[in-house]
Amino acid sequence: MASSEGLSVSTVPKDVDRTWLDHMHEWVSTVDHKRLGVLYIFSGLFFFILGGLEATAMRAQLAIPANDLVEPAEFNRLFTMHGTTMVFLVGMPIVTGFGNYLIPLMIGARDMAFPRLNAWGFWMFFFGGIVLYMSYFASMGLYGAGTAPDVGWFAYSPLTGRAFSRGNATDYWILGILISGFGSMSGAINMLTTTLTMRCPGMTMRRIPLFVWMMLVVSFLMLLALPVLTAAQVMLLFDRFLGAHFFDTQAGGDAVLWQHFFWFFGHPEVYILIVPGFAYASEIIPVFSRKVIFGYVTMVAASICIGLVAVGVWAHHMFTVGMGRGLDIWFAIITMVVGIPTGIKLFNWIATMYGGKIRFRVPMLFAIAFIGQFLLAGLTGIMLSGAPFTWQLSDSYFVVAHFHYVLIGGLLFTVFGACYFWFPKMFGWMMSERLGLWHFVLFFIGFHLTFTTMHIQGLLGMPRRIYTYEPDRGWAIWNAITSAGVVLQGLGVAFFLLAIFMAFRQKKPAGPDPWDAWTLEWSTSSPPPEYNFLSLPEVRSRRPLWDLKHPEDPDWEHE
Amino acid sequence: MNQSAVEPIDMGTWNRGRVGMLCLIFGESMFFSIFVVAYLFYIGKSGHGPQPSEVLSFPYLATACLLSSSITAGLAVRFIARSHRWLAVLVLAITIGLGASFIAFTAVEWYGLIVDHGLTIRTNLFGTTFYSLVGFHAAHVIVGLCMLSLIFCLLVAGAVRSEHAERVEMVTWYWHFVDAVWIVVFSVVYIIGT
Ligand code: HEM
Ligand SMILES: [Cu+2]
Numbered sequence: 001m002a003s004s005e006g007l008s009v010s011t012v013p014k015d016v017d018r019t020w021l022d023h024m025h026e027w028v029s030t031v032d033h034k035r036l037g038v039l040y041i042f043s044g045l046f047f048f049i050l051g052g053l054e055a056t057a058m059r060a061q062l063a064i065p066a067n068d069l070v071e072p073a074e075f076n077r078l079f080t081m082h083g084t085t086m087v088f089l090v091g092m093p094i095v096t097g098f099g100n101y102l103i104p105l106m107i108g109a110r111d112m113a114f115p116r117l118n119a120w121g122f123w124m125f126f127f128g129g130i131v132l133y134m135s136y137f138a139s140m141g142l143y144g145a146g147t148a149p150d151v152g153w154f155a156y157s158p159l160t161g162r163a164f165s166r167g168n169a170t171d172y173w174i175l176g177i178l179i180s181g182f183g184s185m186s187g188a189i190n191m192l193t194t195t196l197t198m199r200c201p202g203m204t205m206r207r208i209p210l211f212v213w214m215m216l217v218v219s220f221l222m223l224l225a226l227p228v229l230t231a232a233q234v235m236l237l238f239d240r241f242l243g244a245h246f247f248d249t250q251a252g253g254d255a256v257l258w259q260h261f262f263w264f265f266g267h268p269e270v271y272i273l274i275v276p277g278f279a280y281a282s283e284i285i286p287v288f289s290r291k292v293i294f295g296y297v298t299m300v301a302a303s304i305c306i307g308l309v310a311v312g313v314w315a316h317h318m319f320t321v322g323m324g325r326g327l328d329i330w331f332a333i334i335t336m337v338v339g340i341p342t343g344i345k346l347f348n349w350i351a352t353m354y355g356g357k358i359r360f361r362v363p364m365l366f367a368i369a370f371i372g373q374f375l376l377a378g379l380t381g382i383m384l385s386g387a388p389f390t391w392q393l394s395d396s397y398f399v400v401a402h403f404h405y406v407l408i409g410g411l412l413f414t415v416f417g418a419c420y421f422w423f424p425k426m427f428g429w430m431m432s433e434r435l436g437l438w439h440f441v442l443f444f445i446g447f448h449l450t451f452t453t454m455h456i457q458g459l460l461g462m463p464r465r466i467y468t469y470e471p472d473r474g475w476a477i478w479n480a481i482t483s484a485g486v487v488l489q490g491l492g493v494a495f496f497l498l499a500i501f502m503a504f505r506q507k508k509p510a511g512p513d514p515w516d517a518w519t520l521e522w523s524t525s526s527p528p529p530e531y532n533f534l535s536l537p538e539v540r541s542r543r544p545l546w547d548l549k550h551p552e553d554p555d556w557e558h559e
Numbered sequence: 560m561n562q563s564a565v566e567p568i569d570m571g572t573w574n575r576g577r578v579g580m581l582c583l584i585f586g587e588s589m590f591f592s593i594f595v596v597a598y599l600f601y602i603g604k605s606g607h608g609p610q611p612s613e614v615l616s617f618p619y620l621a622t623a624c625l626l627s628s629s630i631t632a633g634l635a636v637r638f639i640a641r642s643h644r645w646l647a648v649l650v651l652a653i654t655i656g657l658g659a660s661f662i663a664f665t666a667v668e669w670y671g672l673i674v675d676h677g678l679t680i681r682t683n684l685f686g687t688t689f690y691s692l693v694g695f696h697a698a699h700v701i702v703g704l705c706m707l708s709l710i711f712c713l714l715v716a717g718a719v720r721s722e723h724a725e726r727v728e729m730v731t732w733y734w735h736f737v738d739a740v741w742i743v744v745f746s747v748v749y750i751i752g753t
Contacts, residue, residue, distance in 0.1 A: 113575040189582040197575040202565040223586045231593035238691060243681035246597060246691075252604050252684050261593060538565040 031115035032530055033100050036122050038426060040097025041419075043126055044090050050133070051085035052493065054078045056486055059450075063483035065471035075467035076150035080173070081132075083153030087269065088177055089129040091407070094415055095276040096125075096187040099215045101426065103191055105521035105528060106209050108200025108537040113193040114186075121186035128180025135172030149173035152465070154266060155236075157247035157258035162240055171240065174233045181226045181233075188222035191215055200520075202539035209519045209542070210293060213300050214279035217307040218272050224311065225268035232261035256321055263314035271310040274406055275303065277374070277414040278345060281367045284414075284421050285349050287517045288364035289356030292555075295348045296542065302341035302348075309338050319390040328387040335385035342378055346371060361515075362436035366417030369444055373409025377402060380455070395465075398458025404451045416443070416496065423503065424510030428526040432506070435499035439492050446488025453481045518543035580729045584736045587699075591740055594695060595747055598688040602752050605683035612753040614676045621664035622745055625700070628657035629738045632707070632731040640724035644714065651711050654734075658704045665697050689748065696744050699737045706730045 027035060058078050061070040070078065100118065104111055112118050135148045149169040151159050160170050195216050199208065236258070238244035245251035247258045286293045293299065315323060315331040323331075349371055358364065380402040384390050393399065416439070423431050457478045462469065469475055513522040523545055524533055541547055541555035570578075602611075631654040638647035669690075672678045680690045710727055713719045719727065 113579060185586055189579055189586070192582050193575045193579040196578050197570050197573060199568045201567040203568060204566075223582060224589055227586045227590035228593050231590045235594075235597065235691065238680065238687070244687040244691065245681070245684050246687055252601075252606055253687075254600070257597065257600060540565060 031111075031119045033104050033112045033115065033118060034426070034528060034530075034532075036118050037097045037099075037101025039122055040093045040100060040125070043129070044092075044094035044097060047085050047089035047093075047129060049493075051082050051090055052490070054082040054085070056490065058082065059483040059486045061467060062469075062479050064480065065469050065473070065476045067468055070467065072467045073150065076152075076465075077148040077169075079465055080149050080152055084132065084149070084173065084177065085129075086407070087153060087273070088180055089125075089132070091273040091411060092180070092184050093125055095218065095273065096121075096184060096191075098276065098280070098415075098418060098422070099191050099218070100187070102422070102521060103194055103212055103215060104198065105425075105524070105532055106212050106519050107195065107198065107203050108520050108533060108539065109194060109198035110532050110536075112190045113198055114190050117186050118190050121183040121190065123183070124186070125180045125183030128176050128178070128183060130176075131179055132172060132176030135169050135176075138168070138172070154259075154262050156262075157236075157255040158249055160236055160240075160258075161248060171237070174237055174240075178230055178233045181230050184222055185226050185230075188219040188226070191219040192223065195219075200533075200536045200539060206297075207539055207542045210282040210296065210299055210303075211279040211519075214275050214282065214303050217303045218275045218279075221268045221272050221275075221307055221310065225265045225272065228261060229265035229269075232258060232265070235261075256318075259318050259321060260315070263317045266317065267314040268310050270403070270406065271306060274374075274410050275306065277370065277411040278303070280414040280418040280421070281349060281370055283519065284363045284367045284417050285352050287421075287515050288359045288361060288367070289353045290359070291352055291356040292543070293348070294351035294354075295344075298344055299348055302344045305341040306338060309334065309341070313338060316385055316390070319387045320394045332385050332387045336382060339378060339382050346375055346378075361420075362431075362433060362440060363417040363421035363515075365437075365440045366413045366420070369440075370410060370413045370417070373405055373413065373447075377405035377409055380405065393458055395463055396458040397454045397462045397464055400464050401451050401454035401458055404454070408447055408451065413447075416440075419496075419500075421515070422521075423500070424514045425521055425526050425528070427503070428510055429503045429506070430508040430510045430514060431499045431503045435495050435502060439495040439499060441492075442488050442495060443492030446485045446490075446492055449485025449488065450482050451485070453478045453485075457482070513545070518545045520544055523548070574725075576725065576729050577732075580732050584732065587736065588740075591692075591695070591743070594688070594692045595743060598692050598747055598752065601684040601688050605685040608683035608686065609672075609676045609678045611685055611689070611748070614672060614678060615749055615753055617749050618664060618668065618745065621661050621668075622741070624657040624664070625661045625738055625741050628654045628661070629731075629735050631657065632734050636724055636728045636731055639714070639719060639727055640721055642721045644717070647719075648711070648714055651707065651714060655704060655707050655711060658700055658707065658734075662697060662700060662704070665693070692744060693748065696737070696740055699740065703730075703734045703737050707734065 027039065030036060030039075057070060058075065061067050061075060100112065103109075132149075137147075147169060149155075149165075149172060151165060151170055151173065155170070155173060158164060195208070195212055235244070235246040239246050239248055239253075245253040247253050247255055249255055282293060282299065313331060313335045315327060316335045319328060319331070349367075353368075380398070384393065384399065384402060420431050420436055423429075457475050460473075460475055460478070462473070462475050462479075469479075510526050512525050514526075515522070520537055520539070521528070523537060537544060541559050543555045547554040547556060631650045635647050635651045635654060638644075638650060678686045678689075680686050707730065710719060710730060
């Protein structure tokens with residue numbers, strides 16, 4: 001089913017006596033951007049299940065007051081592994097995976113600029129993840145002082161010093177993330193270079209899909225932020241193994257320096273995770289509204305703005321360490337400035353839908369939910385950017401609600417949308433609308449039960465990262481609702497997995513262009529042949545497929 | 560209906576090798592920046608142990624070696640492009656020699672610091688930041704030397720011809736970058752820091 005063109009560059013003969021070992025070998029040794037993309041996405045989903053189980057364990061513990069299901073030390077490990085997994089082993093690979101799969105197809109290229117580097121990057125990420133999880137088995141090591149790391153996803157100093165983190169669990173955290181970071185950096189180099197140098201004839205920078213523009217911004221941020229984390233982690237390794245004093249307060253080192261380094265990485269990182277969400281929404285919304293995206297150029301400008309401003313706001317995560325009035329004010333103002341380009345984007349998506357013939361298919365449902373949820377997330381973000389407000393609510397469940405609204409309500413919803421949207425392209429089969437609808441409804445309700453109520457717990461003063469609480473605090477009912485929502489979300493995800501499974505079983509053919517879309521990836525077969533395009537496409541507008549389908553009224557006459 | 564012409568994308572000399580190398584250099588600069596920031600931040604904060612002004616002396620010779628090696632590396636690319644094989648072998652050998660002497664000077668300096676002054680990475684903040692910053696730079700020089708030596712061997716074997724000049728040039732970009740980092744490092748460590 002791969003290629004109708006009959007010209008195959010694969011070395012393995014198609015469908016003749018291939019054992020599963022041959023298949024495995026093909027997947028393991030592949031340098032094809034599409035296969036690597038799929039590997040990225042599916043390993044991201046695998047880690048997503050792990051991270052989700054960790055979250056479920058925490059919510060089970062917190063469902064009722066004074067519970068003793070999970071012991072305190074184990075709770076610390078759970079939130080550390082959950083946060084680390086979700087950011088580095090779920091968000092990053094899924095984002096890189098879609099980028100890998102789609103960028104060459106969208107700009108009319110036959111592969112990424114550096115296919116081998118691409119494969120190297122994937123395996124670095126994957127083994128980095130394995131190293132992190134090895135801690136459960138291997139880090140008992142010398143002192144028997146714990147299994148998984150328990151220092152939180154931002155691993156604040158001096159908790160990570162030898163004196164407070166005995167054993168090797170913290171080292172597994174450092175090394176796992178450091179190794180997978182190399183993968184993301186090489187992925188970023190690849191995506192940047194591919195976009196800049198491999199575009200097909202006519203695909204000027206003013207015509208590349210918004211997805212590609214936004215991934216360009218993301219790659220830039222990855223390349224800017226990840227080396228910073230790597231450097232800080234190397235310093236921490238030196239502290240722990242060589243007796244250096246970077247973050248060792250007893251020898252004059254400064255624990256706050258770690259916070260600066262971490263968040264100088266960390267804030268761009270949160271944009272690395274949300275801008276791809278913007279990218280998926282910017283492709284899905286126009287197709288299902290049957291309209292051109294509103295304000296292409298402003299969208300690009302806003303993305304670049306966000307990318308640049310995101311570099312200068314990191315210390316809004318540090319309002320409570322006592323940076324002083326001047327810095328507090330600076331970081332508060334510059335953080336609020338991010339709201340402007342972000343708001344522009346929201347208006348553009350809404351304007352795209354306005355007056356369109358909206359088709360409420362599953363990808364579109366996720367995208368619409370994304371718009372509302374991301375708006376709320378941005379608003380709590382703006383609230384938190386007021387330093388005095390954060391003094392009250394930092395380290396409370398309000399912050400947890402804020403960033404889950406962004407990461408789930410924003411990123412994960414669009415990732416689900418993107419899965420339903422591009423799955424037919426990747427595998428050639430449609431996913432079931434009905435199962436998708438169940439997935440959406442359950443996940444939507446569950447998400448709001450869990451995370452909308454978290455705002456209230458936060459305002460009522462419940463600190464984050466506590467393993468239990470007394471019954472007389474008035475938090476019990478809210479926590480019960482929060483935990484109940486998890487059940488619905490879990491069910492939703494089960495429907496998602498079922499939908500994937502059923503798609504492979506039912507084999508409902510998708511054809512090259514199931515959504516009547518306009519960008520280049522839909523011009524080739526589903527799944528695309530190894531070489532993507534038999535002859536390189538020639539592009540005259542931002543919607544090359546529209547031009548093909550409507551020769552009487554092509555876009556390039558209007559742009 | 561007039562079809563607007565489809566212009567092929569022309570990035571000039573900016574092919575993927577160059578763009579990729581620039582990206583790598585950008586990432587590496589971010590990595591070094593953090594060590595530089597840490598160094599600057601901790602200047603004068605070592606309570607005890609040797610202080611920079613007592614034990615560091617300006618590395619004139621090492622600096623001269625490294626900076627001039629950039630020039631010979633550039634020449635090597637030119638000679639390869641023009642198929643002057645043995646001239647290329649010669650300047651490349653000089654480049655590698657200069658780079659290796661830089662490492663040798665560093666080794667001598669470190670030996671003095673460790674043995675005569677008792678300064679190690681665990682002594683104080685100066686030791687911590689000094690060895691990691693200068694050490695990472697030296698490590699990059701060594702990586703560069705490995706790549707240059709590989710080219711040298713291939714060149715002697717006749718496997719590097721004029722059509723490979725561009726690839727060799729990419730390696731020299733890396734080498735120039737390492738050089739540029741050294742300018743920052745010596746400004747920070749030997750001028751500002753003392
Ligand atoms: C309108 C834009 C945004 C603003 C103004 C904003 C503002 C803030 C502020 C001030 C905090 C610090 C709260 C505290 O620690 O007390 C924070 C935390 C956080 N934000 Fe945002 N944010 C925005 C968007 C985002 C996005 C897009 C993401 C991720 C995709 C994100 C993820 C996070 C995370 C993960 C934290 C908590 C980190 C932690 O303490 O573990 N935010 N945000
Ligand atoms: Cu932030």
